[in-house]
Amino acid sequence: MEVDKGKGEAEETRKVAEADRDTVTLKSSDGKLFEVSKEAAARLSTVLAGMIAGGSIDDNGTDLKQIGSEALENVVDYCNKHANSIPSAALISSSISFNTAPFKEPEEWERKFVDRLSHDALFDLVEAANFLGMERLLDVTCHKISEMMKGKSPDQIREVFNIKNDYTKEELEEIRQELAWAFYDD
Amino acid sequence: MAMLPKLRAVSTAAHGTDTNMRRGRRYYGDADCVIFYSYDLPGPGVTGGLLRLGYGAERIGKAWRRFTDASGDDESMPIGDKVLVAVDVVVGVTNIVVGACDFVIGACDFAQYARGALGRFRGKYLSSIEDRITTRVKRSYLCSRKRICRRGKYDVQFEDLPEDVQCLIFSKLELKEAVRSSVLSSKWANSWMISSKLRFDGSKMYGENFSRRYHIQRFIDDVDRVLKLQHGKVIETLEVKVEFGRILAVLLDNCVSFAAASSTKNLALDLVPKNYFGNTERYIFPFELLDRETMSRLQQIQLSFVSFKLPSEFSGFPELKRLDLCLLQVTSKDLQNMLSGCSKLEWLSISRCDLEDELIVDCPLSHLLYLRIARCKMTKIELHAAKLRTFIYNGTQLPVHTIQSQELKDVEISVSNSIAFGSALTALPKTLASRVQNLTLQVPLRLKSAKLLENSSKFSQLKHLKLVLFLLDQHPEDFDNILSLASFLRAAPLIEELEIHFNVSGRGNAETGRLRNLPKCPYKHLRNICISGFKGFQGQAELLAHAVENAPALEILTIDTASKNGNPLSQNVEPLGADIARSCLEWRISPKTKLRIDDSISEGLHQEWVLVES
Numbered sequence: 074m075e076v077d078k079g080k081g082e083a084e085e086t087r088k089v090a091e092a093d094r095d096t097v098t099l100k101s102s103d104g105k106l107f108e109v110s111k112e113a114a115a116r117l118s119t120v121l122a123g124m125i126a127g128g129s130i131d132d133n134g135t136d137l138k139q140i141g142s143e144a145l146e147n148v149v150d151y152c153n154k155h156a157n158s159i160p161s162a163a164l165i166s167s168s169i170s171f172n173t174a175p176f177k178e179p180e181e182w183e184r185k186f187v188d189r190l191s192h193d194a195l196f197d198l199v200e201a202a203n204f205l206g207m208e209r210l211l212d213v214t215c216h217k218i219s220e221m222m223k224g225k226s227p228d229q230i231r232e233v234f235n236i237k238n239d240y241t242k243e244e245l246e247e248i249r250q251e252l253a254w255a256f257y258d259d
Numbered sequence: 260m261a262m263l264p265k266l267r268a269v270s271t272a273a274h275g276t277d278t279n280m281r282r283g284r285r286y287y288g289d290a291d292c293v294i295f296y297s298y299d300l301p302g303p304g305v306t307g308g309l310l311r312l313g314y315g316a317e318r319i320g321k322a323w324r325r326f327t328d329a330s331g332d333d334e335s336m337p338i339g340d341k342v343l344v345a346v347d348v349v350v351g352v353t354n355i356v357v358g359a360c361d362f363v364i365g366a367c368d369f370a371q372y373a374r375g376a377l378g379r380f381r382g383k384y385l386s387s388i389e390d391r392i393t394t395r396v397k398r399s400y401l402c403s404r405k406r407i408c409r410r411g412k413y414d415v416q417f418e419d420l421p422e423d424v425q426c427l428i429f430s431k432l433e434l435k436e437a438v439r440s441s442v443l444s445s446k447w448a449n450s451w452m453i454s455s456k457l458r459f460d461g462s463k464m465y466g467e468n469f470s471r472r473y474h475i476q477r478f479i480d481d482v483d484r485v486l487k488l489q490h491g492k493v494i495e496t497l498e499v500k501v502e503f504g505r506i507l508a509v510l511l512d513n514c515v516s517f518a519a520a521s522s523t524k525n526l527a528l529d530l531v532p533k534n535y536f537g538n539t540e541r542y543i544f545p546f547e548l549l550d551r552e553t554m555s556r557l558q559q560i561q562l563s564f565v566s567f568k569l570p571s572e573f574s575g576f577p578e579l580k581r582l583d584l585c586l587l588q589v590t591s592k593d594l595q596n597m598l599s600g601c602s603k604l605e606w607l608s609i610s611r612c613d614l615e616d617e618l619i620v621d622c623p624l625s626h627l628l629y630l631r632i633a634r635c636k637m638t639k640i641e642l643h644a645a646k647l648r649t650f651i652y653n654g655t656q657l658p659v660h661t662i663q664s665q666e667l668k669d670v671e672i673s674v675s676n677s678i679a680f681g682s683a684l685t686a687l688p689k690t691l692a693s694r695v696q697n698l699t700l701q702v703p704l705r706l707k708s709a710k711l712l713e714n715s716s717k718f719s720q721l722k723h724l725k726l727v728l729f730l731l732d733q734h735p736e737d738f739d740n741i742l743s744l745a746s747f748l749r750a751a752p753l754i755e756e757l758e759i760h761f762n763v764s765g766r767g768n769a770e771t772g773r774l775r776n777l778p779k780c781p782y783k784h785l786r787n788i789c790i791s792g793f794k795g796f797q798g799q800a801e802l803l804a805h806a807v808e809n810a811p812a813l814e815i816l817t818i819d820t821a822s823k824n825g826n827p828l829s830q831n832v833e834p835l836g837a838d839i840a841r842s843c844l845e846w847r848i849s850p851k852t853k854l855r856i857d858d859s860i861s862e863g864l865h866q867e868w869v870l871v872e873s
Contacts, residue, residue: 120311138353139350139353139354193415196415196416196417196419196420197415199420199424200415200420200421200424203314203420203421203423203424204311204314211424211427212427215424215427215428215431216431218417218428219428219429219431219432222428222432222436222440223432223436224436227439227442227443230440230443231443231444234416234417234443235416236417236443236444236446236447237444238443238444239444239445240442240444240445244445245442248441248442248448249442251484252438252441252481252484252485253481254435254464254465254477254481255434255435255438255439255464256439256442257465257466
C-alpha cells in the first residue's frame with residue numbers, strides 16, 4: 074500500500090520508514106498480496122497479533138483464505154489510515170459519560186472510510202473484521218449497518234437490505250399487535 | 260518467564276468462554292452452537308481463535324439443522340440448498356480447525372476444549388452420514404462461497420452475518436428500532452432477540468411526549484412483555500430510563516430479578532424525574548434480590564434517583580469496574596461500605612449526592628483510574644487511589660480533597676464561586692499531586708493585581724493548561740489585570756500548550772494604551788497558544804504580547820474573537836479584537852509561527868489566515 078508521504082513532516086516520515094522495515098504480507102483468497110505495518114496489524118487485529126506472536130507469519134504472504142482481495146485491501150487501508158491518525162479529543166474524553174456499552178463514536182475519517190463502501194464491500198469488510206478479530210473496525214462497520222436501519226420505514230429497510238416480505242397481511246398485523254409500542258407512531 | 264502471565268490470561272479466557280458456552284447450550288436447547296457474549300476476553304490470539312471456533316461451530320450447527328429439517332431426504336432439498344449446507348460445513352470446519360490451532364499455540368487447557376468440541380460434532384452429526392458429507396464437500400469445494408450465496412441484489416445478506424455480529428449491530432439500535440425489524444420478513448421475526456442488550460427508555464419508546472400520567476401503565480405492561488419474551492436468555496446489559504413514580508416499584512424489582520436471572524453484567528437504573536426538587540420518594544434498590552453470584556458478576560452499575568440501605572451481610576461487588584451514582588439517597592456510612600466492597604473499581608462518578616458529611620473510604624481502591632465528583636455537598640472526600648489518572652471536579656469551592664496519586668495526569672476543575680487568583684495558584688499544586696500534565700480550570704477568577712505572583716509550589720509536569728474564564732463588568736479591575744495570568748506560565752516550566760477562553764459579560768474597554776511589560780521569562784517548551792474571546796482589552800493584548808515574546812519555540816498561535824461558549828452577552832463587543840491582536844503581534848511574532856485569526860464577528864464564519872513565510 075502506498076502511504077502518503079506528501080506532508081514531509083518528520084513524524085510521518087519516521088512512521089513510514091518503520092513501516093518499510095517492519096511489515097507483514099497478507100494474501101487474499103484470490104492470491105493477491107498486501108503489505109501492512111506489523112505494528113498496526115498487531116495492535117488492531119487480535120488474530121494477526123496472535124499469528125505474529127506465534128510466528129505463523131509467512132514472509133511470502135500469510136494466507137487468509139476467508140478474505141477476498143477487495144475486503145483485504147480495505148482492511149489494510151484501514152490499518153494504514155489508523156496508524157496515521159491522531160486520536161482526537163473525543164476519543165480521550167469518551168470516558169466522561171457513563172455508558173454501559175462503551176462505544177467511541179466513529180471519527181470523521183472512519184465515517185468517510187465506511188461511507189464510501191458499496192453494500193457488498195461493507196458486508197465483506199464486516200466479515201473480514203470479524204474473522205481477524207479487529208474489534209474497532211468491526212464496531213465501526215457494524216455501526217454503519219445499524220445506521221442503515223435507523224429512522225427508516227420497513228419498506229425502506231427491505232429495499233436497503235434486499236429483503237423479501239414473505240408475511241401475509243394477517244401475520245403482519247399479529248406481530249404489530251404483539252409489540253404495539255414499537256409501531257406506535259407508524 | 261514471560262509466558263506465565265500470558266498463560267494465565269489465556270486460562271481465564273478459556274474459563275470464561277467455557278462458562279458462556281455451557282450457558283449458550285442451556286438456553287438454545289440442543290442446538291450445538293456456541294455463542295459468545297463478551298468481546299472482552301483477554302489474550303489477543305486467543306480471542307480470535309475463540310471467535311472463529313465459535314463461528315465455525317455455529318455454522319456447522321446451522322447447516323446441519325437445515326439439513327435435518329429437510330429430513331435428510333435428498334430429493335426434498337433443492338440442489339442449491341445442498342451445496343449451501345455443504346459449504347457451510349466446510350467453512351465451519353475450517354474455522355474450527357483454525358480456531359483450535361490458535362488455541363493449541365495459545366494455551367494447553369483450551370486445546371482440550373477444542374478437541375472435545377470437535378469430538379462432539381463428529382459424534383453427533385458426522386458418524387452416521389460421513390460418506391455423504393465427504394462427497395458433498397468434494398463436489399462443492401471448488402465453488403467459491405460468493406457465487407453460491409448470491410440470491411439476488413447483494414452477495415452477502417444480513418442474515419448471513421455471524422450471530423455475534425448481528426448481535427453487535429442490534430445492540431447499536433434503540434430497542435424500538437430493533438423490535439420493528441421483526442416485520443421485515445419471517446427470517447427477521449426474532450432476529451432482534453439476539454441482542455444481549457435491553458434498554459427501556461420511556462421517552463424513546465413513546466416519543467418525546469412521554470408523560471408519566473398517560474404512559475406509565477403502558478410502559479409497565481410493555482416492559483413486562485419484553486422481559487417475558489427474553490426470559491431465560493443471557494442479557495448482558497439492562498438499562499431502564501424512566502421518571503420514577505411509586506407505581507413503578509414492582510416493575511423495577513422485576514427488572515432487577517430479571518438481571519439476576521439473566522447473567523447481567525451491566526445494570527443501569529436512571530430514574531431522575533424532570534423536576535426532582537421536593538420529590539423525596541425514591542426507588543429503594545432491592546439488594547435482597549441479588550444473590551452472591553449476581554453481585555460478583557456485575558461489572559457496571561448506574562443508579563440515579565435511587566435510595567439504598569446496605570444489607571447487614573453486604574459482601575461487596577468484587578468485579579465491579581464502573582459505578583455511576585447520581586442523586587442517591589444514602590448515608591455516608593453505607594456509601595463508604597459500598598465503595599469499600601468494590602475493590603476492582605476503575606471508574607467512579609458521584610454527582611448531586613448530598614451527603615452533609617465526610618466520605619472516607621478506608622479500603623484502597625487500587626484500580627481506580629477515573630474519579631468524578633460533581634455538585635456534592637460533602638465536606639471532605641478521602642480515597643486511597645494510588646493509580647488515579649483522571650480527576651474531574653465540579654463544585655462551589657476549590658476541592659479540598661487530597662488526591663495522593665502519583666499517576667494523576669488529567670484534571671478538570673469547575674468552580675462556581677469566585678476565587679482570588681493568588682489563592683487558587685497556591686492551593687492547586689498542593690491539592691493535586693505535582694504530576695498533573697493536563698489541567699482544565701473553569702473558575703471565576705478574581706484578578707487583583709497585574710503583577711506576577713510568585714509561588715513556591717509548582718506544576719512541575721504540567722504540559723497543557725486550559726483556562727475558561729468569566730470576566731464580569733462589575734469587577735473592572737479584572738479586565739486590567741489579565742496580564743497576571745502569566746503567573747500560571749511561570750509556575751509550569753514544562754508547559755507546551757496554553758488555551759485561554761475568555762467569556763466576557765459587558766463591554767469592557769477595548770482600547771489599548773501603552774502595553775505594560777513583565778520581566779522576561781522564557782517558556783522554552785511552549786508550542787501552541789489558543790485564545791478565544793479575544794476582544795482586544797488592554798489586559799488581553801498585554802498577555803498575548805508577553806506570551807508570544809517569551810515563547811521562542813511557538814509553532815501555532817490561534818486567536819478567535821468570538822467566545823467559545825457562545826455567550827450571547829459577549830457578542831456585542833466591537834470587532835476590534837482581530838486588529839488589536841494583529842497590531843500587537845506585528846514585530847513580536849517569530850516568522851516560524853503559524854498564525855490564525857478567526858474573526859467570526861465581522862463576517863459570520865469567515866476565517867482569515869495569515870501565513871508568515873520564513
